[in-house]
């Protein structure tokens with residue numbers, strides 16, 4: 120799991136999973152979570168640049184990633200934390216131009232969420248460093264200016280629920296990552312920007328933005 124990116128496994132994202140974000144979007148709380156997938160080819164690690172595809176508009180979203188440690192199929196909520204191997208920070212880079220279109224037409228989120236470099240991640244965070252994953256404060260700055268701050272105590276669907284729900288339908292495998300959703304404040308980034316994100320008092324990461 121320390122090398123989860125190199126293993127090239129799937130990344131499953133949860134859409135609109137912060138109560139504070141739903142409030143900003145003026146949306147009611149959903150009954151079930153909504154997911155999308157990012158391909159393994161979208162991962163980058165520190166030292167690599169986020170590259171905005173030609174003509175795309177892209178937002179940053181800071182999220183807590185859950186790195187799966189054990190095979191899981193139809194995992195109950197009470198056993199869900201047993202298959203968690205650790206955590207990471209992730210930027211769910213989102214091509215708003217494509218996502219807006221997908222929402223209008225009912226089309227797929229694949230390009231909006233899955234273009235190359237759309238999933239910058241931190242190094243692996245051992246499970247022991249986050250004893251309570253539902254009380255983790257996340258922050259994100261762009262060029263040193265704070266854009267996002269949120270706490271995972273604000274998640275609509277918590278980690279055991281997400282693992283149980285996803286694994287009912289999709290087998291979870293070691294090194295898979297579930298990115299748990301973004302707090303509000305995300306906005307467009309452009310070439311030359313520097314995005315930093317972290318956990319208050321813990322791990323942090325930094326990525327330069329470039330464009331095609």
Ligand SMILES: O=C([O-])CC(=O)C(=O)O
Pocket residue numbers: 132133134135136140180211213299300301
């Ligand atoms: O980009 C979106 O619309 C949904 C999403 O990933 C999030 O809320 O984290």
Ligand SMILES: [Mg+2]
Pocket residue numbers: 132133134135180182211300301
């Ligand atoms: Mg997201």
